[in-house]
Amino acid sequence: MKMDEGVELMNQGNFEKAEELFREVLLNVEVVPADLCFYFGKNSFHLDKFSQSIDWLNKYIELKGTSGRFFDAAVEYLKLAEEEQQFQSTASQIQNNKEPRKREFINCEQTPFVVCPVCSGQGVSIERGSLGTSIYKACQYCKETGRMSCENYKLFLVGKFDPVLKNDH
Incomplete structure (x- = not known):
């Protein structure tokens, strides 16, 4: 009943109230209905x-596969x-790289590589999904090696390192 009310509110554009109802349903069920995963994912997008x-829509697809009635919409x-998240992530990285960083002196002859400051040397960034799942993404800054060349690190410190460009020093 609450899920249907949430769907109706979502369809009316009242996304905040719909999310409240979807969360209420989550708290009161032992098994999450697959359709709720779709509705929650769609509502979260809005x-x-x-x-x-992304987490909820992936969960829906995982549960229902290609035979789910909302598969195409999901x-x-x-x-x-994913496109919006990538856009926001890129915009955030650009903004963060514009912030002045304190100068560090690094002797590149003594230290040809440093631990990648973006992924802390792991080669991947790990984000927590809303369902408690881990989302792994390859670190573009160190190309999954966990280390950054000294020259690239110097560029990174002053906000001039672009991981998309081929800065392979």
């Missing part, structure tokens, strides 16, 4: 909660959410 949207929302 709230600009793209990571949460794939479309998933694609949009």
Whole structure:
């Protein structure tokens, strides 16, 4: 009943209230209905909660596969959410790289590599999904090696290192 009310509110554009009802349903069920995963993912997209949207939509696809009645819509929302998340992540990285960093002196002859400051030497960034799952993404800054060349690190410190460009020093 609450899930249906949430769907109706979502369809009316009242995404915040719909999320409240979806969360209430989650608290009161032992097994999460697959359709709720889709609705929660779609609603989260409209709230600009793209990571949460991705988690829920992936869960729906995982549970229902290609035979789910919302499969096509889930794939479309998933694609949009991933694009928006990537856009926001890139914009955030650009903004963070513009912030002045304190100068550090590094002797590149003594230290040809440093631990990647973005992934802390792991080679991947790990984010927590809304379902408690881990989302692993390859670190673009060190190309999954966990270390960054001294020259690239110097560029990174002053906000001039672009991981998309081939800065292979």
